[in-house]
Amino acid sequence: MTKPLNVGMIGYGFMGRTHSNAYRKAPNFFDLPYKPVLKTICGLEEKEAKAFADRWGYESYVTDWRKVIDDKSIDVVDICVPNNYHAEIAIAAAEAGKMIICEKPLARTAAEAEPMVQAVEKAGVANLVSFNYRRVPAVTLAKKLIDEGRLGKIFHYRANFLQDWTISSQVPQGGMATWRLDVKAAGSGVTGDLLAHCIDTAMWHNGPISAVCGMTETFVKQRMHAETGKVEPVGIDDACTFFCRFDNGSLGNFESTRYARGHKALYTFEINGENASIAWDLHDLHRLSYFDHRDDSIVRGWRSVHVTDGDMPYMGKWWVPGLQIGYEHSFVHQVADFLENAAKGQPTSPTFREALATQKVCDAVLASAKAGKWETIKY
């Protein structure tokens, strides 16, 4: 017997859509202890909020996020607004005893994230940060292969997140569509937006990063603000590269940019172990590349595993072998895991605390780039 679980969604932008879709689909495919009910959508513009409610089947809409917090019937608060609003909303939600799903990165800085962690832990509420790529089946499979010890000792972890959508200097900063270019809203550029994903996956796969050394660049120095129309200095990092050392002795190399012509959202990682290696990329997210040195030498090669069979992570819930799922499904898996764990009183990774560690690495990378030297990280 599934219990209804009332969802209050804050934010009707791109992430509001991915999360709403996830709540709707999860119970069609997974056997869940809760049945999500889309109770309230909250967004700044009433007309937009109403249209979103109609489209997605929310029972109501509000324009002030505090009303979501104050609504006793709401069980889960889902935060899909720009980064600068995460802390205030999340802390209020925690204090109100709500479960919380928060979009990534947790906050603009570790300093801002720290009280969020304290708030959810003090309140004892279920909490999750939406590093959704962990739950792409191929990425989850990679974790499984590592945990089974198939790779042996790890030597290298390599990850990139390459985009090309801000090459034109005519792209503005700020506003609804381009707040990610506005340092006040986003906190940082590719580091918080994209490398945070890479770091989250990397530390999940390969353990803590102990020290980093990075370089950043801002190619377009000033952009018009989308709301004010004023040309203003750009405060974010357009590109960031860093190398690092993991606690387990392996080396990391990470790079992100929004100036890699030809790549829309090319998140890639590769892990080299003593016995085997793994590679993956988001542009073909349904495949995992795997090389096993223990194969007979004459038939040894990189395997392209089409992660669609029923024994693959999450895939038993979807279609039949050979038929791929896509980007949106990572959010469905996230909701399903969150609800299953919440019903058992168990945490769902990455928690706020785990996301704080990612934030600390991001902060260290930016500090390192500024100082031109290594930074060690204290968790």
Added chain:
Amino acid sequence: MTKPLNVGMIGYGFMGRTHSNAYRKAPNFFDLPYKPVLKTICGLEEKEAKAFADRWGYESYVTDWRKVIDDKSIDVVDICVPNNYHAEIAIAAAEAGKMIICEKPLARTAAEAEPMVQAVEKAGVANLVSFNYRRVPAVTLAKKLIDEGRLGKIFHYRANFLQDWTISSQVPQGGMATWRLDVKAAGSGVTGDLLAHCIDTAMWHNGPISAVCGMTETFVKQRMHAETGKVEPVGIDDACTFFCRFDNGSLGNFESTRYARGHKALYTFEINGENASIAWDLHDLHRLSYFDHRDDSIVRGWRSVHVTDGDMPYMGKWWVPGLQIGYEHSFVHQVADFLENAAKGQPTSPTFREALATQKVCDAVLASAKAGKWETIKY
């Protein structure tokens, strides 16, 4: 203002799931003239039907498909049962004035399909056969590129549909899960199940096929029946290859099998024109390969187009560039197109009549294989 449209779904198997998902998702992503309402699910087993209704949000369930037909409130009948039931249900639905979406192939033979076409045309009801792969964005894009004349005169059309799930002689025939191996239920083997998709796409892309010459094989000659437990002769074709001539002078080469180890659902096609060529496959359905001879020679090569940008067919409705959709979305597009056209009183391709043409080609292929000579096709 969208009108509700009541859906009566017949069949709760794999296709019942893909279609139910499509009705639920379509209005979240597309601006539709109708809002589909999941009214009734019909399936043989009451317990299963009830569970399906609960999971997908159907308002009711029945175990006799005639009740769906007789229900005046039902607007659309969606037929997702084995092929041997298509004709009877579709004709009854047409006579009751229902819109009809029918799974492919239209029927087991052209002779069985013919009265279905007559019924829907006589009744003047909206009708569609679910050759869903047409509406994978990359496949729709291929059609667009051909229609724009980018390929020039077409010389070759090549398509395969390769699977490997029936290699073991322990796989039974008949029953819920394996009715596709039972000639009484399916009508034929890979020809009707898989090549029908290839033929539908091919004639959409490249016009009518005028004559065919084929070969079939049944590798496993007898299998246990899933329901009776008796070992019985296998009546279906396990593999079928044919070549053909199109009305436009181009040559076709088609092959399907369920004995191609390593391929789960590898539908591939390639089209070679005077100026350009196109290739696609279902295992990476979000990509289209394109070669244009008019490119500068030193940078000329096959392009791998990641069909995710907003200006690609259907993709403006989904996520952002670089983020792929999957198999299930082809059904969402199908529902969206069907509803939009229905509201305008326009047919949605492939109609029953178009699917009859595909059936005729399938029949001719099988007849040719039996006779060991060419068969011409009369539409």
Added chain:
Amino acid sequence: MTKPLNVGMIGYGFMGRTHSNAYRKAPNFFDLPYKPVLKTICGLEEKEAKAFADRWGYESYVTDWRKVIDDKSIDVVDICVPNNYHAEIAIAAAEAGKMIICEKPLARTAAEAEPMVQAVEKAGVANLVSFNYRRVPAVTLAKKLIDEGRLGKIFHYRANFLQDWTISSQVPQGGMATWRLDVKAAGSGVTGDLLAHCIDTAMWHNGPISAVCGMTETFVKQRMHAETGKVEPVGIDDACTFFCRFDNGSLGNFESTRYARGHKALYTFEINGENASIAWDLHDLHRLSYFDHRDDSIVRGWRSVHVTDGDMPYMGKWWVPGLQIGYEHSFVHQVADFLENAAKGQPTSPTFREALATQKVCDAVLASAKAGKWETIKY
């Protein structure tokens, strides 16, 4: 102690170059019982013949091939002229007791090839037909994997040879550069030139073909003759598709065309067995794709084997792992194998007799296409 072996090369065209290069390189990389000496080059035009001799280090040149036959010092006659000259030269060479390497196809027809076989067998001379692709390491590896039984029972053999160089109707027929389009010189079009390769490999890999059914097309019906300047009907097949049955019960599907825009020399094959499958293509000839169903299911996928390690066929003789060889090396391997076998008095496959079988399949395919029905093949 290696003995010198005097080579008389007949033909200084494209194949004359590939063979000359092979004789020069073989002893640098292989430990051979003979040291090839480039004795005489024979070609129609004296100036060209002399230039070729200078470039490649031939000791002499002649313009009449009979002088090569009559030269007692010549040990090996290598025939690299258009197909219509193969029979006369080969028979004369055999009668003169020369070893013979002959370019493929053996002749224009099986009828023409038959006395060639008889001549070499009567004379007891070493003989080889240059189906060089067998000795691309990845193709040789495929043979090894099949022979080891890794694939299990074979169900399907699929091969294509796709080119695009004759799409323009301005390409002439006949003459030095385009004799392959002249039916008098070539015997047939893509069937003898390209499918012959596919058939040779297929029967080597998978045993005899018992029956075929084919279709051919000539897209450009007339072309100017390169020598006479006259527009004449085109007598060759521009495209040919056939399916077939092998003696071992497997099915074949073959296609070749020179109208596949975007493919220069795309010879591909794929073999599907009960337990494993293999795929290869000439555009990345240093790789073999391999799928093994017996792999653990969660890491099962097509492997891309980079055939460059020292334990791969022939590769121990070349560079180091990861460093690829190319097209020309298949000819070096052919020469090396031929010389090694000749020293031991052993035949080198494919012999004239084996190439005759390939010729018979080609003839049957063309006859089948003409008659519109199956043809069985008697070897």
Added chain:
Amino acid sequence: MTKPLNVGMIGYGFMGRTHSNAYRKAPNFFDLPYKPVLKTICGLEEKEAKAFADRWGYESYVTDWRKVIDDKSIDVVDICVPNNYHAEIAIAAAEAGKMIICEKPLARTAAEAEPMVQAVEKAGVANLVSFNYRRVPAVTLAKKLIDEGRLGKIFHYRANFLQDWTISSQVPQGGMATWRLDVKAAGSGVTGDLLAHCIDTAMWHNGPISAVCGMTETFVKQRMHAETGKVEPVGIDDACTFFCRFDNGSLGNFESTRYARGHKALYTFEINGENASIAWDLHDLHRLSYFDHRDDSIVRGWRSVHVTDGDMPYMGKWWVPGLQIGYEHSFVHQVADFLENAAKGQPTSPTFREALATQKVCDAVLASAKAGKWETIKY
């Protein structure tokens, strides 16, 4: 009329073979002003030297490299010995007025390389360092595309060189086969051996590197010496990662390791420009990936250019479109260019002076890794 050019080869190891092959093949395929004559091979072991001379057709062999220098008939000295011998031999050769081709890296350090540059410049002799990958046709094509301005402003240059042959701690250091692991012979590990290639290509493509920041690691801390049998500390870098800034404002990210399981010799680079991007890798060296943002958006994608047509760099000299060449051909091109330029009194890039710049970057990377901070480079 070609003049003979006497070659004195010093070193009969792997590189001695690649260079010898190049001298032999170059005149068969290129129209050269000189005809290379393999005059003398020099190597430490007489028996080996003699065998090498026999195999490759050297007229004589010696075991003391000074005899090559002293031989007045020698025109070109080709240095294919471990790095620690480069300086002494090259300086002596220059002083003797010989043309010099020297294997890469030029020396173990910039300090060691400096007098080599001075020597060749003072002597005015033709000189070249064998960074052969520049002359893989696809890499040369990349240079051409950049120089034509197709990429526009460059933002990123990314290169890796990944191997896996030293993962086992049982691999020794020192000796003939593994001198690359001995810091005394090699000077450094992956930095001088592999990254030097990446840096050479990068500065050729993208101009000078102004500052670097790197990290190195030695995973296996001690290895047995191949000659002494003693276990000794390992002095080389097993892995090296660095990022950098180019003079043109673009950012670089470079990584090399011999611990990347699954990669034999995977040299890769990618260049992202405002309008277009390029990518290449050594495991498929005959292809260049190219993305052009100016393509029509619906057919825009990464192009896989099969660099085999006659209008591609160097390819007009080889076979026909579609037929690939391999690793060894880069050395043939190098010899051909060197001889053509030498005849005209023109330098061939990369000269000793250019290779010194690469050496300075290598030194700076290692110094940076040691110091844990950026190093600027003065050329």
